Amino acid sequence: MLKTESIDIEQATTHIQAQPDNKTRRYDRQLRLWAASGQAALESARLLVISASATSTSILKNLVLPGIGHFTILDPKKVTPADAGNNFFLNGHSSIGKFRAEEAVSLLRELNDSVDGIADLRNLDDILAKEDGREWIQSFSLVIAHNLDQDILDTLSQLLWENPTSPSLIVHNGALPKTYAEKQAFKANIRNLSQKLDEENFEEAEAQAFRLWSESPVPSDISATLNLPRLDQSSSTSSTAFHALLQTLRAFINSPESSGCLPLTSTLPDMKTDTESYVKLQIMYKEQAKGDNALFKTILKKEFPDLSIDEAMVDAFVKNAHHIKVLRGRRWGTWDKDPASLGPANITEEALRTEVQSLVGQGVELPEQLDDAIGEIARAPTADLPNSAAFLGGMVAQEAIKMITKQYVPVNGYCVIDLVETWTGIVGQP
Amino acid sequence: MNGSSSSSGDWHDRYYHVDQILDRPGPRTDPSFLAGDEVKDFLRNKCKILVIGAGGLGCEILANLALSGFKDIHVIDMDTIDISNLNRQFLFRQKDVGQPKAIVAAEFIMNRVPGVKVTPYYGKIQDKDDDYYLQFNLVICGLDSVEARRWINATLVNLVDPENPESLKPLIDGGTEDKKLDTDDPEHIGWLYSVALARAKEFKIEGVTWSLTQGVVKNIIPAIASTNAIIAASCCNEAFKIATSSAAYLNNYFMLIGTDAVYSYTFEHERRAECPVCGGESLDITISKEWTVDRLIEMLVEKQDIQIKKPSLASGTKHIYFQAPPQLEEATRPNLEKKVSDLIPDGGEITVTASSLPFSLSLRINYS
Numbered sequence: 001m002l003k004t005e006s007i008d009i010e011q012a013t014t015h016i017q018a019q020p021d022n023k024t025r026r027y028d029r030q031l032r033l034w035a036a037s038g039q040a041a042l043e044s045a046r047l048l049v050i051s052a053s054a055t056s057t058s059i060l061k062n063l064v065l066p067g068i069g070h071f072t073i074l075d076p077k078k079v080t081p082a083d084a085g086n087n088f089f090l091n092g093h094s095s096i097g098k099f100r101a102e103e104a105v106s107l108l109r110e111l112n113d114s115v116d117g118i119a120d121l122r123n124l125d126d127i128l129a130k131e132d133g134r135e136w137i138q139s140f141s142l143v144i145a146h147n148l149d150q151d152i153l154d155t156l157s158q159l160l161w162e163n164p165t166s167p168s169l170i171v172h173n174g175a176l177p178k179t180y181a182e183k184q185a186f187k188a189n190i191r192n193l194s195q196k197l198d199e200e201n202f203e204e205a206e207a208q209a210f211r212l213w214s215e216s217p218v219p220s221d222i223s224a225t226l227n228l229p230r231l232d233q234s235s236s237t238s239s240t241a242f243h244a245l246l247q248t249l250r251a252f253i254n255s256p257e258s259s260g261c262l263p264l265t266s267t268l269p270d271m272k273t274d275t276e277s278y279v280k281l282q283i284m285y286k287e288q289a290k291g292d293n294a295l296f297k298t299i300l301k302k303e304f305p306d307l308s309i310d311e312a313m314v315d316a317f318v319k320n321a322h323h324i325k326v327l328r329g330r331r332w333g334t335w336d337k338d339p340a341s342l343g344p345a346n347i348t349e350e351a352l353r354t355e356v357q358s359l360v361g362q363g364v365e366l367p368e369q370l371d372d373a374i375g376e377i378a379r380a381p382t383a384d385l386p387n388s389a390a391f392l393g394g395m396v397a398q399e400a401i402k403m404i405t406k407q408y409v410p411v412n413g414y415c416v417i418d419l420v421e422t423w424t425g426i427v428g429q430p
Numbered sequence: 431m432n433g434s435s436s437s438s439g440d441w442h443d444r445y446y447h448v449d450q451i452l453d454r455p456g457p458r459t460d461p462s463f464l465a466g467d468e469v470k471d472f473l474r475n476k477c478k479i480l481v482i483g484a485g486g487l488g489c490e491i492l493a494n495l496a497l498s499g500f501k502d503i504h505v506i507d508m509d510t511i512d513i514s515n516l517n518r519q520f521l522f523r524q525k526d527v528g529q530p531k532a533i534v535a536a537e538f539i540m541n542r543v544p545g546v547k548v549t550p551y552y553g554k555i556q557d558k559d560d561d562y563y564l565q566f567n568l569v570i571c572g573l574d575s576v577e578a579r580r581w582i583n584a585t586l587v588n589l590v591d592p593e594n595p596e597s598l599k600p601l602i603d604g605g606t607e608d609k610k611l612d613t614d615d616p617e618h619i620g621w622l623y624s625v626a627l628a629r630a631k632e633f634k635i636e637g638v639t640w641s642l643t644q645g646v647v648k649n650i651i652p653a654i655a656s657t658n659a660i661i662a663a664s665c666c667n668e669a670f671k672i673a674t675s676s677a678a679y680l681n682n683y684f685m686l687i688g689t690d691a692v693y694s695y696t697f698e699h700e701r702r703a704e705c706p707v708c709g710g711e712s713l714d715i716t717i718s719k720e721w722t723v724d725r726l727i728e729m730l731v732e733k734q735d736i737q738i739k740k741p742s743l744a745s746g747t748k749h750i751y752f753q754a755p756p757q758l759e760e761a762t763r764p765n766l767e768k769k770v771s772d773l774i775p776d777g778g779e780i781t782v783t784a785s786s787l788p789f790s791l792s793l794r795i796n797y798s
Contacts, residue, residue, distance in 0.1 A: 387498060
């Protein structure tokens with residue numbers, strides 16, 4: 001089979017040969033979600049997880065199972081009787097007194113032979129205090145921290161913010177006060193066309209006809225992305241490459257040969273048709289996509305003669321030009337201003353209320369729902385409940401996978417979860 | 431280190447985290463909540479819970495329930511372990527491939543979480559009778575089949591005896607994106623709780639299948655650990671709240687989409703009066719006077735909200751058409767060609783039964 005273009009999910013999984021190896025068979029279901037490229041990204045990722053709590057090990061389970069390359073659990077603590085009761089990756093009461101990280105690593109590693117994992121019993125404070133410690137932290141592709149004390153979290157986030165090669169995910173529950181979050185209404189955001197199989201061909205054509213005469217061939221969010229100013233003058237190669245590609249895309253759209261459109265992707269939407277017409281259409285699409293790809297590369301060469309970008313990256317960019325998104329994050333803590341760290345003894349409803357009021361300003365009226373939120377935190381200030389740990393484990397792992405594979409769209413901001421009424425909301429988007 | 435402190439196998443502080451919830455009420459706790467020893471005694475010594483399915487959702491559910499303090503868990507699954515399960519069904523290992531899921535899962539949980547009893551059944555949910563289901567306080571479903579879901583749903587609905595409050599068994603239903611669904615409505619849930627995850631799903635779900643560029647159609651659903659973890663956790667969270675009354679329940683449908691940031695929608699799915707399972711009324715249908723029994727049967731088979739495959743029809747004591755036993759089928763076969771209007775008057779009733787339905791459906795026939 002000719003491979004003149006980068007492979008998509010369907011192609012990656014259709015030609016699984018008669019005797020696929022064990023790994024391919026094991027990963028079959030997930031390959032359909034993120035393809036071989038996503039899997040490769042996962043397998044080269046190195047994860048640092050700080051604390052071996054129930055939530056942390058839950059997150060890790062969901063990353064070890066799909067085949068993350070390596071993980072290190074950093075945790076100096078020994079297993080307490082309470083730990084032994086809420087963490088599936090400890091061996092019940094026979095783990096009590098042993099090192100949490102060591103117990104957890106061994107039970108996590110047995111989920112997947114291909115994954116490498118180690119326990120690190122050092123203190124995060126000590127590591128952050130030294131130059132080589134800070135370098136060590138930055139050597140990971142992703143850092144996940146659970147329930148760290150505020151001041152150490154601040155130091156860590158400062159370090160990672162200033163050295164952007166490693167993105168990080170922070171997970172918090174219980175010990176620190178949360179500000180009020182609003183319910184989000186459900187928003188349908190369907191990108192892929194999905195056609196009803198029993199819809200008549202004509203109805204379909206009619207419904208889609210508007211595309212012929214719609215005004216702007218370039219979606220507004222893509223236009224906005226193309227006009228983003230560069231944030232920094234960092235010499236990071238991936239950042240330079242990405243911005244070069246963005247500028248090339250803008251030039252592409254403005255060039256006479258493109259008729260103001262984005263490069264065509266060769267993937268046809270599902271449609272009601274006979275095989276012969278479908279194949280003819282597919283050939284036309286392939287031809288156009290090939291031409292657009294070549295035009296893009298010509299422009300790239302012209303605008304950036306000295307820049308050499310990996311061909312696969314250029315192809316992936318062109319192929320996904322319709323789905324480009326740039327997310328700009330913020331450093332942890334910048335939205336909260338400086339909440340004082342509260343120990344368990346201080347978590348009363350009154351103390352929490354005072355805290356919130358001081359954050360939002362004395363004159364601001366606090367909404368009714370806030371009392372519920374405060375009440376829930378005061379009820380169980382240090383609880384890492386098994387179900388909450390499992391829920392967060394799934395949510396955070398999902399975000400981690402999006403970041404590592406660079407597919408789908410990660411959360412930007414804070415995701416707040418209420419497991420009493422069961423809803424989620426995003427706040428603090430920059 | 432310290433060993434067990436009582437015959438239950440629990441050690442001191444084993445439930446330190448969970449007990450923060452059970453020792454005191456919160457702002458959204460029902461007044462009937464019995465904080466402290468009483469609720470813990472019910473949860474850990476008396477409550478019996480059934481988990482249906484020991485696959486992607488089932489493994490997660492079993493682990494969460496065990497850690498939450500449920501000590502008497504039953505699990506049913508009719509499948510054996512396949513290598514493609516291992517990327518998410520984390521109670522299974524390479525060496526278990528080919529073994530029954532229910533049995534391997536039960537053993538794993540019992541080894542990992544001391545003091546929990548997990549009783550497996552390797553077989554179909556339809557193998558079990560009403561008495562079996564009546565012994566449980568709660569049922570959680572981690573099923574991947576619409577048909578099975580409808581079956582258990584209908585079974586539990588039909589167990590309900592208004593004179594006996596114990597016969598009301600809450601059902602918590604978890605699901606991940608099912609691209610094979612052909613139904614018109616989201617699965618019938620009536621007044622039962624439901625937690626489901628959908629991706630690119632509207633409320634009227636249409637069947638969508640993967641379509642490869644070569645025109646081949648496949649029906650395999652991408653499945654990963656994190657998705658199952660979220661849904662299973664929500665289900666177990668509800669189970670915990672229901673079993674202990676420690677906080678308000680989900681009312682009653684939660685849908686989460688994680689492809690673009692995180693979007694979720696929580697809403698109250700209402701009971702339909704005309705629902706054939708729990709609506710309680712006869713289903714009114716209008717057909718042409720010319721329709722044959724065969725045509726009527728065809729229409730019933732196509733009806734999405736009933737999901738009958740091989741219906742048998744009767745009216746009072748009169749057999750109209752029966753699929754089984756063979757002698758009866760043969761005897762009633764000539765009726766297939768007859769007009770319904772010749773057999774049943776306008777406004778008359780037909781009782782529909784089927785082996786896939788644990789109840790009978792009442793149709794009121796009107797002629798147009």
